[in-house]
Amino acid sequence: MTTHRTNSPGFDDATAESNRAPEALRSSMVEGIAARHEQLGRAMPTAVEAALRTVPRHVFAPGVELEAAYADDSLVTKKNERGVNISSVSAPTIIAGMLGQLDVQPGHRVLEIGSGGYNAALLAELVGPDGAVTTMDIDPEVVDRARTCLDRAGYDHVRTLRADGEFGAAEFSPFDRIIATVGAWDIPPAWREQIVDGGRMVAPLRTKGLTRSWALQRCGDHLVSRSHLMCGFVPMQGAGEHRGRAVPLYGDDREQVGLWVDEDQPIDAAALASAMAGPRAETWSGVVVDKGEFFADQDLWLVTLPEFCVLTAQQEAIDQGVVSPSWRLGTPALVEGGTVAYRARLRPADPETGQGPYEFGAYAHGPDAPELADRLAEQIRIWDRDHRAGPEPVLNVFPAGTPDAELPQGCVLDKRHSRIVLSWSEYTE
Ligand SMILES: C[S@@+](CC[C@H](N)C(=O)[O-])C[C@H]1O[C@@H](n2cnc3c(N)ncnc32)[C@H](O)[C@@H]1O
Known part of the structure; x- marks a missing residue:
């Protein structure tokens, strides 16, 4: 669908040279995305594939080498004063x-909500000549850059807006779809109110350090999830800011091992840091996975535990044997008082060859290390027994103040504006 594009001559000028033409790089990028989708057991809709094949991503990354503009990686365009x-x-x-x-x-x-221009151009391809796309950002510099890039790439009909996305864009509502491309801790009321009934929003939602992109359909006064994906996003600024807290556990000059927790999660940082220097307890669950098997929904089961948080580690600390987590950028962990337990690096059934299947286990440090490691392993067994084979987790988002009696069964996560219920029942259409 290329009806809207009026490529301005010379829009490649700002981009560093490459031996390969942008069209060839774009084609390789799309094939890579399709392969990744297949690995994850998903199909890429044909309209999305066509949009990705059409929009010149390098125009939205001025000054970036062509090869890098088409790599399957995010491109940082702005850092704050702390880097x-x-x-x-x-x-x-x-x-x-x-x-x-x-x-x-x-x-x-x-x-x-959250501009850059590239995703807005893809949206413009998807809605076609009869649709309308508005992209908004809190940062005037980002809006200006997005505007320039959209014009250069021929998407001058996309509306850009400088405002705090927490409040949506009432003047242009209602919307059939809202997409937040910035990490949110809550679903602000404006997002629900500005979507038509039956309409859909997609938002990366973070709880206790764990983020998933949820597709949420409006059903009257509440939202019901239709799908979820793993993702990571820069956090929202402005009225909806809720950054979470990094708790350093190990490392003198910089945090080499740390926990990521919600602002209001009670954490005894000093006791945990001293526990890390002590001995390690370990427990193995008996639950295994095959190589390449996807188990990210286990994290969603564990996030329902009140002691849940996320452990992160630098490769250096792993190499030194300080920690051995299942994933260094965000491993499920439990904290109780001065004790921390985390999901261990998966153990191969055959230690000689390193061949699978691979077993889940828990490592723990602190005065109650054996007990907390056992509790984490037990929860992994419960996930395996009751939830692993489906149905998938479902999120219901109700306005704050909704009485308990009106909420569905499940784990209630109370946020500023919403009561979010995570449960394991079939999706309903
Ligand atoms: C990951 S970038 C968006 C990427 C973009 N959609 C693209 O096409 O690649 C996230 C953006 O969200 C913006 N942002 C942060 N808080 C916001 C808020 N409250 N309202 C609107 N935008 C916000 C940031 O300024 C940043 O530019």
Whole structure:
């Protein structure tokens, strides 16, 4: 679908040279995304694939080498004064996955929260000539850059807006679809109110350090999930800011091992840091996975535990044997008082060859290490027995103040504006 594009001559000028033409790089990028989808057991909708093949991603990454512009990686476009990423062009596989979740149809009115231009151009391809795309960002510099890139690539009909996405864009509502491309801790009321009944939003939602992109359908006064994906995003700024807290556990000059927790989770940081220097307890669960088997939903089961948080580690600390987590960028952990337990690096059934299947286990440090490691292993067994084979987890989002009696069964996560219920029952259409 190329009806809207009016490529301006010379838009390649700002981009560093490559031996391969952008079209060839774009084609390789799309094939890579399709292969990744297949690995994860998902199909990429044909309309999303066509949009990815059409939009010149390099135009939205001025100054970046062509090869890098088409790599399956995010491109950082702005850092704050502390060197923390605050704006980026998201990685193509994540973008494609979220667009698949959003299920945009020709003629839809779409709001994007968190701009860059690239995703807005893809949305413009998906809605076609009868639809409308508005993209908003809190940062004027980002809006200006997105505007320039959209114009250069021929998407001058996409509306750009500088405002805090927490409040949506009431003046252009209602929307058939809303997509947040920034990490949210809550679902602000405006997002639900500005979507038509039966309409859909996609938002990366974080709880206790764990983020998933949820597709949420509006059903009157509440939202019900239709799918979820793993993802990571820069956190929201402005009125909806809720950054979470990094708790360092090990490392003198910089945090080499740390926990990621919600702002209000009670944590005894000093006791935990001294526990890390002590001996390690370990427990193995008897639950195994095969190589390449996807088990990210186990984390969603574990996040329902009140002691849940996420452990992160630098490779250096792993190499030194300080910790051995299942994934260094975000392993499920439990904290109780001065004790921490985390999911261990999976253990191969055959230690000689390193061949699978691979067993889940838990390592723990602190005064109650054996007990907390056992509790984590027991929860992994419960996930295996009751939830692993489905149905998938479902999220219901109700307005804050909804009485308990009106909520479905499940784990209730109370946020500022919503009561979010995570449960394991079939999706309902
Ligand atoms: C990952 S980037 C968006 C990527 C973009 N959609 C693309 O096409 O690649 C996240 C953006 O969210 C913006 N942001 C953060 N808080 C916001 C808020 N409250 N309202 C609107 N935008 C916000 C940041 O300034 C940043 O530019």
